[in-house]
C-alpha cells in the first residue's frame with residue numbers, strides 16, 4: 001500500500017494560524033436523548049454525556065448492547081436530534097445550524113460501516129466516486145481523487161471490479177476510500193472489523209492507523225471488540241446505560257487496575273483448574289489475581305515477581321499489555337492455601353492489587 005499527493009490539507013500550518021484548531025475535534029456537552037415508544041415506554045438512551053475527542057486522535061467508544069453507542073453515532077451524524085445538549089464537530093454546534101449549513105457540516109464526517117454498505121450495481125471506482133458525484137464535484141477532479149484513494153487503500157488493480165467480486169477486507173477498503181472521498185477531517189467507523197477475520201482485521205486497523213499518522217484525520221471507532229481498542233486507540237469512552245462511565249487517554253485510564261475497562265482490556269489469563277488446585281506434593285493451592293502497572297521510570301514487574309516468589313507463589317499464567325506508555329500486568333498466581341492471607345497482606349502493603357479468585 002502506498003500514498004500519493006496531498007490527500008488532505010496540511011493541518012499543522014492551519015493550527016498555527018487558526019486558534020480554533022486547538023479546540024477538540026468533537027465535543028459533546030450535556031448530550032441527552034430520550035425515546036418515547038408508541039406504547040408510551042420512555043427510554044433514556046443517552047444521559048448528560050460529556051466528552052471530548054482531540055484532533056488527530058483515534059478514539060474508541062465501547063459499551064455493552066443497549067449502552068447507547070448507536071444513538072451516539074446517530075446524534076453525531078445528525079440522523080437523530082438530541083433531546084438536549086450540544087454536539088460540536090470541528091467548532092460548529094450541529095444543533096444550531098440551518099439546513100444548508102448542516103449539509104455542509106455533515107461533510108466533516110466520513111462514515112465507515114460494519115458491512116461496508118457498497119452499491120452492488122456499481123464498480124469499486126464508482127462506489128468511491130459516489131459522494132463526489134452527489135456533491136457536484138467536476139468529473140476530472142473526481143477521477144483524480146478516486147485514483148489517489150484507490151492507491152491509498154491498495155486497490156488500483158480492482159477499480160473496475162464489482163463488490164460481489166471482492167473479499168470482505170477489500171470491500172471494507174473501498175468503504176474507507178469512499179468515506180475519505182470528500183476529505184472529511186473526521187472518520188466515524190461503526191464496528192468496522194467485527195465481520196472480518198483476525199488477519200484482515202489487522203490490515204484494516206493498520207489502514208485506519210495510517211490515515212491518522214499520515215494525514216492527521218480524527219478517527220472514532222464504535223466497537224465491542226476490546227482488541228481493537230488495545231491495538232489502535234489513543235483514548236476511549238466506556239458507555240454504561242447511556243452514561244459515560246469513563247473517558248480519557250487509554251494509558252491514563254488503565255492505571256486504575258480495578259476498573260471495568262481495564263479488566264475488559266486485560267482479562268484474567270485463561271488457565272486449567274487442574275494445574276492450580278494442588279502443588280507437586282499434593283498440598284492445596286489457592287489462586288490469586290494480581291494486577292499492576294508499569295511505566296517508563298517506574299518498572300514494577302520484577303518487584304512483583306520477587307515478592308511472589310518470596311511468598312512461595314508460582315506463576316500459573318500471565319498477561320502483559322502495553323497501552324501507550326503504560327504496561328498492564330495481570331498474573332494468575334498460585335500460593336499454598338495456608339499462605340493466602342499473608343500473601344494478600346504482602347501485596348497490599350506494596351500497593352499492588354491482589355485478590356483470591358475461585359478455581360473453576
Ligand SMILES: Nc1ncnc2c1ncn2[C@@H]1O[C@H](COP(=O)(O)OP(=O)(O)OP(=O)(O)O)[C@@H](O)[C@H]1O
Nearest residue numbers: 035036037043045064065066067068069070071072
Ligand atoms: N428509536 C428508538 N425508540 C425507542 N428506543 C430506542 C430507539 N433506539 C434505541 N432505543 C433504546 O435506546 C437504548 C440504547 O440503544 P442503542 O441502540 O443506542 O444501544 P447500542 O449500545 O448501540 O446497542 P447495540 O450494541 O446492541 O447496537 C436501548 O435501550 C434501546 O432499546
